[in-house]
Amino acid sequence: MGALRRLRRELIVAALMLGLPLLLLTLVRELFVLQVLTFVFIFAIYAQSWNLAAHSGQFSLGHATFLGLGSYASIIAASRLGLAPAVALFVGPILPALAGFAIGALCRRLREAYFGMVTFGCTAIVQVLVVEQFGWLTNRWDGLDAPRLAPEGLPVERVAVLNYVISLALMVATYLVVAAIIRSRIGLAFVAIHDNETVAAAAGVSVVRYRLLAMGVAGYIGGVAGALNGHTLTRHISPGVFGLEDSIWPVLYSIAGGLGTPEGPILGTLLVRVFWEWALRRIGGFDSLILIGLMLALVVTALPRGIYPVFARATAALGARLTPNSVKQP
């Protein structure tokens, strides 16, 4: 009961997060719009994973490891072991969760830029492992085709709607899981470690254990995003996933949205991605890259804590008028 009361605000936010896109679905059926938003939902899950690790002071620059391994493991579980994609989606991410523990253990004494460098290096190692050592399973550089999540025989429009709804539901579920973790004693340990490991240990926090926990959960969540992406949007996975780009995106989404909050990564992914898609259509590839760089520079200089705090203040003012006895967040 206590946990539910503590999460009352998050439950309201989750209801809105679920309700508004479903409402939109009744108004808009344009395939392109649905696909962009599905992408936003999936990558918001991915950003959520990065944000959780960062919450415990672990700023990963190799998060593509989790995205890629989740995708590969889920696709292989579906096509080789015959699992339904809807099941493989949750079984596959066990592999990146284990990778999260392993990388966390390898980096347990590292912080900040050093942690980032080693996690980045791990992605390169994993890519080589996937292509060379496990080439017989992964079809090397050609990659694997992914069985689709939607049942066979469904028309394209219905598939797009189904992918949209499932990705949305998983994004909201991830949001609630991450919010519950952040608001619990585990989240308190993460922040204590983030702020100062020596003092956290002096206060009795098992620093290494909680750091590993954060990386394991982040690995699982990042893996779900990768698996979902493979079974819905890309329908294919290749070793290119372990490149720099997919490691950088969640950092940008999270920083733009606001670090350390479970809402920030979602808002950041939505804004950056929608802006990006708009810029691509209107301006074209290279110029829009410049534009997005400028936008991010603007966000971090004008709003170093991201867009979410501004957004939260606005909604809190609204919320205070709706619920006079609302509990103030610590």
Add this chain to the structure above:
Amino acid sequence: MSLLAVRRVSKRFGGLQALSEIDFDIGPGEIVGLIGPNGAGKSTLINAVTGVYPPDAGTIHFDGHELTGLAADRIARLGVGRTFQIPQPFGSLSCLENVVVGLLFAGKVASVEAAAAEARAILEFVGLGDKAALAPGSLTIVDLRKLELARALGTGARLLLLDEINTGLTAAEITEAIRLIERVKQRGTAILMVEHLVRVIMGACERIIVLDFGRKIAEGTPDEIARDPAVIRAYLGGQKGGGDAGR
């Protein structure tokens, strides 16, 4: 039966012998001072006991447990609390949450709600009752020291190691701090306090240990220490002069 037993503890940093063969005991509920000139090894000794820098040689026992080789968080959970010389609050947490962390993870309080209630009582006790919701970044140095103490108290420690908790405070603030430390002692907590200000420690402690260049050069009651020729030499003969000792 001593609560803390330190035997022949040594620690070397590169070419510097920071601690050599330190021996001492602290009994339950006792308040002991640890003094010495700058660089004598006082903070290193605290770091050795709390597992931040494990000693190279020697043993440390606390309440029947061997601490040597244990991780810092494990030592905290066994009941050894500490404050840091430079206050190091968790900057992203409120004052209340700073204390809650210690209560939850070392103080063995089961729920966040129960810990919050207890943290409030501890903040009252140290005189920060009205600052529970504030971020530590907005506190003065005195209040930051009180917050350090509150977090350490939250761990439920039976032995508290206070590292220069009075440095930088005014005379009036020191008097207040000493009164607070005496109230902590009355709760049955043993205290080892590192102090630069000899006058402060002479008044507050039952027994004093003096370090110089990583060695224990004296141990005794405040009166004995004040008359000890080795102590006088360490304080008056060193480059630091007697400025600190006279304050």
